[in-house]
Amino acid sequence: LITDVRLRRILDSRGNPTVEAEVTTENGGFGRGAAPSGASTGEHEAIELPASEAIATARDHVVPRLEGEVYAADQRAVDGVLHAADGTENFSEIGANSAVAISMAAAKAAADELGLPLYQHLGGAFRGDQFPTPLGNVVGGGEHAEEATNIQEFLSAPVGAPSVTDAIFANAEVHDRISSILEERGIPCNKGDEGAWAPPIGDDEAFEVLEEATNEVGEEFGFEISFGLDMAAAEMYDADADEYVYEGESNRSTDEQIDYVVEMVEEYDLAYVEDPLDENDFEAFAELTDRVGDQTLICGDDLYVTNVERLQEGIDLGSSNSILIKPNQIGTLSDAVDAIELGAENGIESVVSHRSGETEDTTIAHLAVGAAAPYIKTGTVAGERTAKLNELIRIEESA
Ligand code: PGA
Numbered sequence: 001l002i003t004d005v006r007l008r009r010i011l012d013s014r015g016n017p018t019v020e021a022e023v024t025t026e027n028g029g030f031g032r033g034a035a036p037s038g039a040s041t042g043e044h045e046a047i048e049l050p051a052s053e054a055i056a057t058a059r060d061h062v063v064p065r066l067e068g069e070v071y072a073a074d075q076r077a078v079d080g081v082l083h084a085a086d087g088t089e090n091f092s093e094i095g096a097n098s099a100v101a102i103s104m105a106a107a108k109a110a111a112d113e114l115g116l117p118l119y120q121h122l123g124g125a126f127r128g129d130q131f132p133t134p135l136g137n138v139v140g141g142g143e144h145a146e147e148a149t150n151i152q153e154f155l156s157a158p159v160g161a162p163s164v165t166d167a168i169f170a171n172a173e174v175h176d177r178i179s180s181i182l183e184e185r186g187i188p189c190n191k192g193d194e195g196a197w198a199p200p201i202g203d204d205e206a207f208e209v210l211e212e213a214t215n216e217v218g219e220e221f222g223f224e225i226s227f228g229l230d231m232a233a234a235e236m237y238d239a240d241a242d243e244y245v246y247e248g249e250s251n252r253s254t255d256e257q258i259d260y261v262v263e264m265v266e267e268y269d270l271a272y273v274e275d276p277l278d279e280n281d282f283e284a285f286a287e288l289t290d291r292v293g294d295q296t297l298i299c300g301d302d303l304y305v306t307n308v309e310r311l312q313e314g315i316d317l318g319s320s321n322s323i324l325i326k327p328n329q330i331g332t333l334s335d336a337v338d339a340i341e342l343g344a345e346n347g348i349e350s351v352v353s354h355r356s357g358e359t360e361d362t363t364i365a366h367l368a369v370g371a372a373a374p375y376i377k378t379g380t381v382a383g384e385r386t387a388k389l390n391e392l393i394r395i396e397e398s399a
């Protein structure tokens, strides 16, 4: 039984306040969870409130309904209380940041009480032994860095890696190799919010650099490393002009955007393309998936916002063959697992994901393993990213 729920403000990796929750149980279980925060947030995401406001409302409306009332191990009951206390469709009363922090803290308290690793508690007895392939953001711009690429993320995708651990070290090596290549080309650069290089170059040059780095490191490591993209195209889409805006290049109509993505998939043999089109254009997504869905993963992030109703629409229309899973987009672990399961039943591959603003919380590493997600996207080298990657290394060793 949950006996104590505490909430506080802590810092996220951008230096902004975020919500941390602690849950204690009668039998001495303890769990701590912290909410991440997006910068290129989807329009249909659950609502993040200012941390202090989210904490105050959760203290008033959620904590009394959990303490002495609900078992931490009954995740559906905990998450049901969060929904009931909030009473809206999108957590606009208590804040998805309070909701997800409490949901994750309760799961960890339950695992602690049961004496199980979190992934085992989340995955249950019939979990299987699939491990996620990590997609590593190595170059980027968009909303994550000024004066850098138009495309938000270029992702190293070590599809041939024999283990998660090999894949993690390969991504780090690709990140390192890219800095050498940029230096050779005389391109100085900073880093974006997730620790990816943020060079002042066009997307064309970034493709060249990625191809060179992934080929070299793939040869050195002895397995195939492809690469992919998060285009975060909702951020580029200008609804009034009905076109995708590219700084320093011509803009693209929806048809041109689809053709452009098809060309890139074919030219660079891309393993993965996230949000190539606007977050409300299920039809354009479907056309693209129809053209290249047998060659690559077309993933919906802002399109689906981890919401099963939006995912169902995408399934009905054939909009994608992959979904990004961000627990804070929907507010609870139960909702995130529902989206993974609906996807799996319909041949949609899940990519469990961090946010651009993160903490040391490692829940998503356990969620990806527990729910047998085929991919995880959690950066490459920054400390709040390596917290998850290093946890995956430990899980792989112990599982
Ligand atoms: P965000 O970006 O966390 O800033 O939304 C990550 C993504 O778009 O996948």
Ligand code: ZN
Pocket: 230, 232, 274, 275, 301, 302, 324
């Ligand atoms: Zn995205």
